[in-house]
Amino acid sequence: MTESTEAAQLAASFVEEARALLEEAGEALLTLERDPDDAEAINALFRAVHSIKGAAGLFDLPALVHLVHAGEDLLGAMREGRLRMDGGAADELLEGLDHVGRWIEEFREAGTLAPEAMAIARHHAAAYRARLEAPGESVRAKPVATSASVRHAWAGVAAIRTAAPTGTAVLTIEYVPDAACFFSGDDPVQIAHSVPGLVWSEIVPREAWPAPADFDPYVCNLVFRLASTAGRAAIEDHFRYTPDAVTIGVLDEPVAEAPADALPPLARELVAAQARALGAAGRAGVADVAATLANVCRSLGLAAPAAGDAASLGAAIDALLGEPDAAREETPAAAPAAAATAARHEAGERTLRVEQGRIDALMNLVGELVVAKNALPFLARDAETRFGNRELAREIKDKYAVIDRITRQMQGAVMDIRMMPVADLFKRFPRLVRDIARKQDKQVDLVLEAEGTQADKNVIEALAEPLTHILRNALDHGIEGPEARRAAGKPEAATLRLVAVQEGDSVIIEVIDDGRGVDPARVRAKAVERGLIDAPRAAELTDAQAVQLVFLPGFSTAETVSDLSGRGVGMDAVRTVVERLGGAVTLDSRAGEGTRVTLKLPLSMAVTRVLTVDLAGQAYGIPMELVVETVRIPAQAIRRLKNAEAIVLRDQVVPVVRLRNLLGMAPHAATLEAVLILRIGEATIGLVIDEFGTGMDLILKPFAGILAGMSGFSGTAVLGDGRVLLVLNLKEML
């Protein structure tokens, strides 16, 4: 049980590590594509790919390892300057990384890969190898297909026959490790000597050794000639990570005779391993050792030792080995594995991974604390008014100030935990931009400017999709092809900037391109054609207002993407998401010069600052970020224009709306109307209410259950005195 949990944990940490490495690799690859001489990027890429391979080696993922291995060879050549990165190679490598990414997920879900993975891996590996060999530098002899008819010239060696047990079919294996195999962590000696059923081996140089001065220990110049009694399948499986480095042939003529007193090397190894196992501390039983020994003896045609206790087995082993002290040192195979584990430990960061649910629970508790804390001022008021104890009231207020300060700090600390760098979000876009740009033959430099800007994890996660939409739009419609750009006197490569800055309690994300901009005339025409606005009204709009029409739902649908050369694909979807997060989106465009889409979002969604308003004795909350100012205006100053009302505020006409009307309440007459001036998107609106309340921080709880579908409200919050405050969703209502 513990073993399987351990394995599961190992697999989970592998998946996580591999994801991070893949991301790193993708990033480095893109950097490298822009600047093929970036030594740091190629090293980072090589390292990432190498680490993936190393980590994957712990699991049975031959397809993955095969593919990564081939990629690593290619990268190794690039690192040494034998090859240069170009768009084609980057495409192939990115595609490979995509496969690896998919396989990692597949492995995470199913614990294994689909059988067709190996075919995909072979296909890509072949493509990489083709690149590797294209520059004319034949690194190694081309392997012949591993068909049964292969006969190795050296296979006549009589020694093979004498080494193999009588009557067994012997396969000859020629293993020519890749010249750069040391860089991928392979030890061909180790691989060759662990071939199943190995009965004979020989190591010769591939080419004559160079003069000592020219000798490079890290270029593998070895050929391993092996003979095995294991089946072809077992051998192919053994070399599954380097299938094209081996050829398997047949040694016909079964061996004449084998001396009974000798153990073939592999059997010797096996028996010696049993001796070590027997000597290992804390062994519970010996049944497994006995079984292995019996199997070895049976396959060698020897009499099996009687199963007994540890001592008798030890004696049997010694008899088989013909020497009392079999090597008890660590086997060579164990060393690399141990090194790999050590490396994994070192890589551990000084961070704590916590489930998001726990942080959310903490956040909720802090929220409760805020609510409980908010009750204290009420208590102070009661102490003063109902019990006439001013001193106690002042004491309570003092204590409230302390608790308030601590609560705020705590809230800040919890929110900090949820903060994520916006740069993490941006990481995924270079790839997207590159792929689209390549597809459309456009040249685009994506510039990411996030510095240390952070935002709540939920905000970051929810933004991925809208930003993808915006970037796509910029690439599809905003940025012109190189010829058009040249004609317009702009540099051929367009610049697409993705900027994140913090501004007070908001994070502002801008997507700025230097493309052709949005054509207001076309947007107007399109909006009228779609029946979103009537022609006279469209004509009245300024250009700046007209481009905002792209945010209207129904402005663009999938089938119009190709014929509309302005912006608009899914911009209403963008707006919906951003507004659900409590943010706002604006678009600013200059014809011929480019477009800027600005997303303004709250840093954290956890705490909402609201202004309470009084309406027929009931308190309602209005998000503070919408409120520009509060004014009191004589009732007669509200002018009626047809069916709309408006006020003139500092020489500006501001349309007003009565909240009582919106909520379907009876009208309320007052000589001095309380009006909230709100800014919703680009528009300024006055909202007539009964009375202003106070500003407060709330933990807003969205509606759940049967109230979930209720429109007009964004949620509820509990006030300090126990009342429930409904928070209005004015963006939806107005």
Place this chain on the structure above:
Amino acid sequence: MAVRFARDKAVIEGHCTVEEADALASFLLAKPGRKVDLAACTGLHAAVLQCLMALAPAVAKGPQDAGLSRWLGAVLALPSPAHDAQPRPRRRKTAERT
């Protein structure tokens, strides 16, 4: 460190890993006639093996490890009672058996 460098001899102990190959090669190249001592060696990485094959230093002591001695003896000239040093290393040789 699995390799100790004495004045004219490299003493390889335990499993000699790929990282050691470069140092060993430079040591052997620096002055002709330097030897290697494999007595306490239990395993060689292929890169290290290459150094021994290509630069063919005299082997002062063969490995005591039986498994290693067996296959290494087929590749290098090992000083052991059974076979005296051969003039050329890496001669094809039959696998030794017990």
